[in-house]
Amino acid sequence: MRALLRTFSWQELRHHPWRNAAAVLAVMLGVALAFSVQLINASALDEFASAVRSVNGQPDLELRAAQGGFDEAVFARVAQHPQVTLASPVLESQAVALVAGSERRIALRVIGVDALVLPTIAPALMPQPAKDADRFALFAPDTLFLNAAARTALGEAAATVQLRIGTQQHALRVAGQVAAGGSALAVMDIGAAQDLFGRGGQLTRIDLRLAPGIDRAAFIRSLQESPGWPASIQIAEPGDAAERVSNLSRAYRVNLTVLALVALFTGAFLVFSVLALSVAKRAQQFALLGVLGLTPRERLRLVLAESLVLGLFGSVAGIALGTALAAVALRVLGGDLGGGYFDGVAPTLRWSSGTALLYGGLGVLAAGVGGWWPARAAQALPEAQTLKGLGAAPAQGGAYKLALLLIAAGAALATAPAVFGIPIAAYLSVGFLLVGGIAALPWLIALLYGRLAPLAAHRVLPMLAIERARRMRGTAAVAVSGVVASLSLAVALTVMVASFRESVTRWLDVVLPADLYVRSATAGSSSQSEQAAFTPAFVQALAQLPGVARTGTLRTRALLLDPARPAVTLISRSLDDEASRSLPLLGAALPVPAGRVGIYVSEAMVELYGAKPGTEFEALNKAFGGGKRFFVAGVWRDYVRQFGAITMDARDFERLTGDRSVSDISLWLAPGASEAQVQQAVREAAAAEPIEIASVGQLRATSLRIFDRSFAVTYWLQAVAIGIGLFGIAASFSAQVLARRKEFGLLAHLGFTRTQVLAVVAGEGAAWTAIGALAGLALGLAVSVVLVHVVNPQSFHWTMDLLVPWARLAALCAAVVVAGTVTAWLAGRAAAARDAVLAVKEDW
Template identity: 30%
Template structure:
């Protein structure tokens, strides 16, 4: 019996290739989006981690310095100790290849005689002269693959830019290590001796760190820590690796949640397909029940069909996801480079866990979506199964019950969203609960609205208008599912669109408040959002004296350890009165600045920093300084939208008190009254000369550049929105194709009684337009609710930002247009098929 049922299922699926293909496409698209996002973001992080692991080598601890680096004398003193551990000095920084490629590489300066316990770059397969590292200044070695990508051979010169300064590296040898991990790390690495790296990176007499191997564990570490001079700090290498994961956790979580949305929309499609499969074969299922097939066997029949679709669709989705990831990895890498750290992703990492997760999600979603149709098939008696009207009677009768269930789910979801926690899972559970609760309301609301719309449509279009409205209600079991899928996809577009526009509006207002100067000057930075390069000594003072400059301010951006985490520290020398442009969450601005300027023990923290570290005004933070760790008191929390990780800020005078660094990262120049800003920009560029490449930008240009970085960070979000709409489009097309097949006999009767193909086309198109209109109407309140949750719950718990939700009429209008266009396009082919169908063929009994 089971073999006969299996053949029956396969024959049914093969007999409806279009519906089967649409179902497979929906599953594949949903799985592909999830897998592609996971693979792309995972590849970017693994590329960074592998590079970091190889560079850090087998070190268990590191000695790091303050903002000016670590004096070489610390390493010398360490080696003179009788209990000196294995140690290797390191100078590390970024260089950017000059020219069209502009690829960013990590320059690693090492002492070859101290490297054996830490790193092995396998020079046995080297091409060229590796020994030149020790004998020729300015010499580097690099991976053979990197050299081929850059068009460089052993013996060539590689011009690079470092903080706006042009340097030349002489490539003496190319490495081809046997270990894959080392080979991958070398794809973004160039290696030199210490003195070359110090010269190129302008770090003469300084080290970035000293790598240590401490087999004695924490006891040995404590003895070393006690002997270190002020400004030097001993840290575990494992602690720094966790910082990267923390920085990008919210970014990756939000991408994953958005990608799961496409899978949810795909579940609507699977549900619709399996429901139609059951409805279409109700007669056959009734006859099977009449001849002795059990309820369990029918339940297994439908679930088995769903599982076949799930296996094929998920397999296709995995392959499609790998292809999509190859394109998405560039977008995600660019976003990470804009926001967090420099990373080069040269290849896609295929992680088995990601593929297994995609397989589980695809099959799980398919089976879950098929449970209700399978149960409906199993519970039907032979008599009711042979009547088509039974299914729609049940659907209409249960619409109020499902609406009540939806209201209950909405109430639970609101409770989850209001739960006072910083955890993201309850927030996303509440968000998806709101979507599902609203979807359960769709059948009942659709029934009421279409009944109300029948009269005006009849007045406008005659009997065909009334028939179109009644057609939606008559097939409620499927039109409601298609409506819900389109509603969720369009509502997501509205919600995400309003969130992005609100975020952008908040950032624009913040930029207008924060960027008061007329001209901004800074060296190029490798991470778009973080200006951590330094101007050459004396240049800042020279530019401050440019004719036409009435006042000036400066900023220094450095990385310091605050507690156990590396954080950006902003040291700002404000032009007179400009500190008042900062807005604070609590307290009067004047009082806060009075406290900060009066004491060298005070600092400020940004809103995201305060959120992530659970810090409030009045709390104490331990910050690493050149004089050793020092406890600073938090004077206030300021609004800042430049970093979702968070920053700390102090006046330049306080910074100079605790740090020996006197460098300047950027200048803000204020034009004298009557001075043309564009002319001042040219004058500053001329005065700077060619000593260092600088970004000299007018206020409006810097704002525009900042917003371009902002827009780039949301490119991946826009792609996911389009993919969700694509899945919903397939869902509507599937539902309309189902209706066309199911109602073929009804339409044939209408054709036989005089309805022309054009009139039939018009009626189906009107019905399609009504579906789109309803989906658009439903999506607006849901989209507004999603926007509120994204802005005030998800964003707040992810990044800690305070945003103002602004409802842009254009975004809401786009929802209606999008729903109507999606429904209209999806209805073109079914309408054409219905209009040209042969009435005589359709009227035949099987």
């Protein structure tokens, strides 16, 4: 019997390659996309974290400034602490290196270190002098040691490096190299770095090695509670740096992985569709095997085994394809897939057998879940009735109740909060809504076509198409389930992306009010560094140019409020009397009480730090060393800085920091002024300082281009999901049409022409895919509400307005209906072309 069963299953898989290939292809693409996204993200994250560890070393504790630097007197204090065995001072700054022989510039991290204590804490930063270098080069001024990335960018043979720091240019000698990985960096003596950057007596970090057996938590408390300890200094564990790197891109990585699993989710429905039709076609064979001794439980295991074989084939092929896709993407796109989180990192593929087994197992599991219901149907077949041709299992009248229960559970889960910053409940909500909606398909088909049937009662061909869809609603639901799953997700993603893009467009209208924007061409990625490019005198000179009505300024600075989280951005800018004119505020700005400094926080600050409007923000007070009272006057929408931004008026920033330099200048043109002439005048005023000038239109176009590039992967995933769904409906119709040869032969005997038979089949295809498109559209809109109002705020800490692109959705649904109709017509041609007599000869 077991040999007979193996032969039975193998013949089914071998004799229907196209139908089974649809299920294998769906599983393969789902596993390949999810596995490739995981490989790309893991490779980039590992590379980035490795670079952070090589630069930061392995201290027991790190002392960091919340913003800028801190007085080096703190170093003398902690270095003499009896529980500290070693203290390493660090000054890290940002500069721009000019590549010799070209106009290209690269951002260069310059790290000042004490070479005498470095080897035991951060050996990768230890300078390695060249053979011809002076033996005291480690301590010489104007001397750099470059890592591999810097040497590659600047030229292996470069003996000197031209550094631009602010508006000044300095020539430094290259005396050797360092082993640290990651982006381009240079190491020099800490005293020389303080002189070079004009930061005498300042440090940005102190690495500590504690005595054996010291309790870190108790040591941290003793420092923070000691008299005169600066409140602006953060004490971090060494693992916090790696956690910051992971947190930086976690939401993006998780959401991208979930989107990649969309294809696998669709594949499960396709396996369900293929096996359900296979079970229906082989019902009499199963019944005969039952009479010969095959138990219902063995029939269930037989169908499940077929589904697992399909899943295994698809998973193995998906792992191979996913590996190839990841290798190509890392080489062509880099490690961020458009997210922009790993700039400057060129990761190599890091293949993981554990991850491969996990995603391969997910593929097999998805196929098994898809095959469970057809297996149960095979188990429940009434053998005697089925052998007589009366074996259709009775429809479950209470199925719609289960569907409503699933939909209600999905709606309830959408209101649950995120878990560890990941919207797990929201993802489950999406799954419950989709499964519940698909489970309600038979009820929806009966309801809709029950109303349409009387309208087509007097026209034979439409009546046949509608009646078959209504009477065979279970079969119709099976056939279109893959299309409903893929279309609903495509609709949801389309609405989400369109809503996000429109919200970004409106946001740009507010944050880019001026006509022209000026920044230093050497700023690069150092826009949050301590050195800003422009002086107040230069800003004043631009304000007096002909054609310039007024100017505005902007200055950014990194602010570390929590060692375990990425730094937030402190923005100093010119604010009007009404901040709502300059910031995309959510609600009205609150009046600032006397004696308070008014600040405006982004939505992420409310979510992550509890900076609610109308309250005082104590964490910012600590960052400025205490003694200040900051009042949250409003919340604004920010689509750039996922982990928070704080805006304050430039006058308050200057009073608190004494820093009057700016990094960006905005220009409003006088009526009738020529933009080209103003740009030329600005370049002449800048003299030798290389600057970048962009109009508001150019910045908008660039921003939207970056947005579209970031969501390019999403568009591809949508296309794959739709393609799998259409491939599934093609396989379903082909299988059904071939199984209905007797029916077509009977129609031919009754006088139906070949054209009329094809019209009936095409009508059925249109009727089935129309209900699938309608259900997919409704489910997609429901899922889009969850994505826009739940998943997006919980993942990225910003909100957006819901926008439904009806024209695009209508075109998408129409394309699905047309594709389903054409697919059914093409499948019907083969069956209708067969000899009608041969088709019904078994009944003679």
